[in-house]
Amino acid sequence: MDGQVLGFCGPGLMGAPMIRHLLRAGHAVRVWNRSPAKAQALIADGAQVAATPGELAREADVVLLCVADAAAVEQVVFGEHGLLAGMPGVRVRRIVDHSSIPPDATRRLAERAAAFGVGWIDAPVSGGVAGAQNGTLAIMAGGAAADVEAVTPILGAYAARVTHMGGVGAGQTTKLCNQAIVTATVAAIAEAVSLARRSGIEAAKLPEALAGGWADSTLLRTFVPRMTQDGFESIGALKTFQKDVDTIAAAAAQTGTPMPVSGTVQQLLRLAAAMGLEQADFSGFIDVLQTPRSGEA
Known part of the structure; x- marks a missing residue:
């Protein structure tokens, strides 16, 4: 070279x-x-x-x-x-x-x-x-x-x-924008999978059903299988998302930027940590949302 x-x-x-x-x-x-x-x-x-x-x-x-x-x-x-x-x-x-x-x-x-x-x-x-x-x-x-x-x-x-x-610092700020979008989207996918399951439809078919529509994305195609099937190797731990979202919150406070969606994701990740899921794969959002309902085993 x-x-x-x-x-x-x-x-x-x-x-x-x-x-x-x-x-x-x-x-x-x-x-x-x-x-x-x-x-x-x-x-x-x-x-x-x-x-x-x-x-x-x-x-x-x-x-x-x-x-x-x-x-x-x-x-x-x-x-x-x-x-x-x-x-x-x-x-x-x-x-x-x-x-x-x-x-x-x-x-x-x-x-x-x-x-x-x-x-x-x-x-x-x-x-x-x-x-x-x-x-x-x-x-x-x-x-x-x-x-x-x-x-x-x-x-x-x-x-x-x-x-x-x-x-210097502009790359990191751009990454925070990226992570705000990614973490919110993965959390939304987990909500959709949870809704599909509780409604009695086959959640694993969501990527196929939504292909080509506005909800289609790399994240949808990546995380629905990880949330509905076993056997995947981890691609990152929820504690990493927690670190990033905490940094987003700090940047939002410093700049006076309202970020209510990221704030909700931050609390969801704190709940995951309280449940002992810090080391869970990024798809572990689904484990927070899929707690049994009253009367379920």
Whole structure:
């Protein structure tokens, strides 16, 4: 490729297939993960494993992150043995954060990185595990135009498109808009499945019945089977939706934006957590709504 070495922190459900796409595209990739086994699993694909983020920062020109939350991002970048922990010989010039974290946290982290001469691109993704596996993710990017332009060819290994939405934090704000739509839609699908079941119709046939109509969507086709059948592998936990919706609520408060639907979804997710469903698949909304009626077993 162009001779740049890439680093990647966080080879999880999303990160691992993204790394494999980078390797197949011919990039040299160094990988780090808090749980070493997940990084080592990529050696067979051609990745090299770094012992710490700091080691990775001395070897890579661009480092990509895909971790759980803002605290994890801060720890990976500025914590002990972090990418920018003040150690000599740091090579990295740009950090691309694919994590979904609050916009204001992103801006604070970017300011700290700028003191090291490192550009920050917040680049959350949409498309789920399937999009990562198929290389068809949608990426919404925030940062300086030159930085976004410089990393776009790299991101093209696993993204169908990269859209520059504005300065640092704009990508994260766009992801919040995405998650407001996604979480509300999945909750609505669960309500529809619940109504179908209680009305005595075959809920599993909803995608077929609604195909081509206004209710048809990727989410409908993805989640009705997951809500009506067993045997699917998890594509994400409800606690992740909870984190995102809590962040949406904070952004709405900061901007004075009325978001009554997201507020209802937030309470539904809190109920799920109270029921012990934090680790349930995204489709677990249906488990909250399908509580037995009086007189039912």
